[in-house]
Amino acid sequence: MLTLKQRELLDFLQEYEFKNKASPSFDEMREAIGLASKSGIHRLISGLEERGFIRRLANRARAIEIIKNNHNDLAAKSHPDKDNNVVKADFSGSAHIELPMLGRIAAGTPIEAISDPTAFLSIPSSMVESGEHYALEIVGDSMIEAGIHDGDTVIIRKTEQAINGDIVVALVDGYEATLKKFRRDSDRIALEAANPNYETRYFTTNQVSIQGKLSGLIRKYR
Amino acid sequence: MLTLKQRELLDFLQEYEFKNKASPSFDEMREAIGLASKSGIHRLISGLEERGFIRRLANRARAIEIIKNNHNDLAAKSHPDKDNNVVKADFSGSAHIELPMLGRIAAGTPIEAISDPTAFLSIPSSMVESGEHYALEIVGDSMIEAGIHDGDTVIIRKTEQAINGDIVVALVDGYEATLKKFRRDSDRIALEAANPNYETRYFTTNQVSIQGKLSGLIRKYR
DNA sequence: TGATTTATGTTAACCTTAAAGCAACGCGAA
DNA sequence: TTCGCGTTGCTTTAAGGTTAACATAAATCA
Incomplete structure (x- = not known):
């Protein structure tokens, strides 16, 4: 949760x-x-980012995006419940999070954007x-020995850091996203599958950027 | 469950x-x-955290988040729709279901009841x-080749029917619950693990009762 | 019944953050 | 190269979270 400031x-x-459809500058704030x-x-902005309420581009002006705000006075005011409907005091709201479903991922292919850009997983x-x-x-089955099967949904936590052994979403050469086990050798990065039929691939440090870490x-079954 | 305090x-x-969309400080509490x-x-906060009702960032001010509270009466009762602008703790409409966490299950041992009999998974x-x-x-790892790992949470749909190949919760001899792949041979029932280190076990039809089928x-990861 | 454990209270010291201010620095876009 | 803006370092003060030590009543155990 948040501090008062x-x-x-x-x-x-x-x-x-x-109101402005744009972010305020630090001075305006x-x-x-x-x-x-x-x-x-x-510092407040950093705190909001750490707690997952906003997202921002580093070193970019007015590049703050709100990704969560349970204080919906604004929304509540602007549609004062036409349908007489109750203001839902979503207590459960504190207990659920909506994650965007960004698409599919496999070994060796870019993330394929999902058809419905508003797909969310709660x-x-x-x-x-x-x-x-x-x-x-x-x-695909490239991570099957890690218990990750074709058709599973994985939850990824955004980060650019990884330590050896982490399962990460890695972007290779800027276009190929893949879910693999991460290992940094002396001067190169190894991305290894959890399936003996796939070979470990090696890259230079700047060919690979980490997009996130496996979190859930x-x-x-059907 | 919780203590009164x-x-x-x-x-x-x-x-x-x-009310505030922010956490209280320890002094306010x-x-x-x-x-x-x-x-x-x-101490109370630690207890709530240990029992899984809240989550918090250590050493951060006002960083407590409620992740579960079965006392949903609070909202419903205290404003029994009088104040026209009702507050409802709409758990049902929020597209979530609360499932009871009945305990743990392993190969070869009974289900061990979970310490908190009211544990729920939403x-x-x-x-x-x-x-x-x-x-x-x-x-345990008896189903590891089916991608079911130690520590995973499985969702079981209650049923007494199963067809060959289903992964089921089977109760053997009335006391030993186990998660296994089900197969009915001519006159006996086979329960097989998904791990070569475990042997398939065979039972007579009336030794085994199906408690449910694997559904999710x-x-x-941490 | 006596011993032990658990929940709850209290004080007080201690350590970590939040918050506010100033100023210098760095980066992008025009 | 300037201008608009974000980033950082450093300082100070207050707010807020953490612990240890000690105490008591109730519940549980032996």
């Missing part, structure tokens, strides 16, 4: 972005909150730690 | 977070509960078809 800033952000210096805002928030997450559907798995 | 604090937490010192709160209702379901935690799987 974080809450205040998040609400300002939401209002500003709703500073003024709105009533500070004398931007660095305080910087999972119990106890399944994820803090941070930003997304979901992917697994295609969901499977349906 | 833990219950009281959890309800206060829920109310506070609902101390005052709400009526203690003279924060350390008591600290899952997106899209994960299950119709029917009654429950959840179990897997112990959830895994958390």
Whole structure:
């Protein structure tokens, strides 16, 4: 959850972005909150990011995006419940998180964007730690010995760090995304499958960028 | 379950977070509960965390998140729709289902009842078809080649029927529950593991009763 | 019944963060 | 190269979380 200042800033952000369809600058935020210096805002923004309420591009101006805000006064006000409907006090809201389903992933092929760009997966928030997450559907059997099967849905936590042995979404040469076990050898990076039929592939450090780390798995039998 | 004080604090937490969309500080909790010192709160919070009702970031201010609270009466009762702008704790409409966590299951041992008899797992209702379901935690590696690992949570749909190849919860001789692949040979029932280190076991038809069929799987990586 | 454990309280010291301010620095876009 | 903006380092103060030590009543165990 949030501290009071974080809450205040998040609400300002939401209002500003709703009105202007653009992010405020750090100075505008500073003024709105009533500070004398931007660095305080910087820290609040970092806090919001750490707790998974916003997402941003580093070193980019006005590049803040709200990805979660349970304080829906704005929404509530703008549609004051025409259908007489109850304002749902989503207590369960604190217990579930909506993750975007970004597509499918397999060995050796780019992520294939999912047909429905608004597909979401709602999972119990106890399944994820803090941070930003997304979901992917697994295609193929290259990780079968790690218990990851064709058709499974995996939950990925966004990060650019990985340590040896982590199962990560790695982007190779900027276009090929793959779910593999990560290992850094002295001067190269090894991506290994969990299936003897696939060979370990080696890359230079800057051929590979980490997109996230495996954080959960969901499977349906039918 | 919870102690009375833990219950009281959890309800206060829920109310506070609902109203303020931010966590209370330890001092605010101390005052709400009526203690003279924060350390008591600290202990209660630890208890709530240990029992899985909340989650928190260590050493971070106001960073408590409720992930479960079976006391949903709170909202429903306290505003029994009088104040026209009703607050409903709409668990059902939120497309989630609460499944009871009945315990653990392993090859060759009875289901071990879980310490907290009211443990629930909330899952997106899209994960299950119709029917009654429950959840179990897997112990051991006897089904590892079916991608079911130690520590996974499986979702079981209650049924007494099974066809060859189904993965089922089978109760043997009335006391030993086990998750295995089901096969009916001419006059006997075979329960086979998905791990070459375990042998297939054979039983007479009336030694075995089916308790349910594997319907889903959830895994958390950490 | 006596011993032990568990839940709960309290005080007080201690350590870590949050928050605010100032200023210098760095990066991108025009 | 400038201008608009984000980033960082450093300092100070207050807020907030963590612990150890000690105490008591109730519940449980032996």
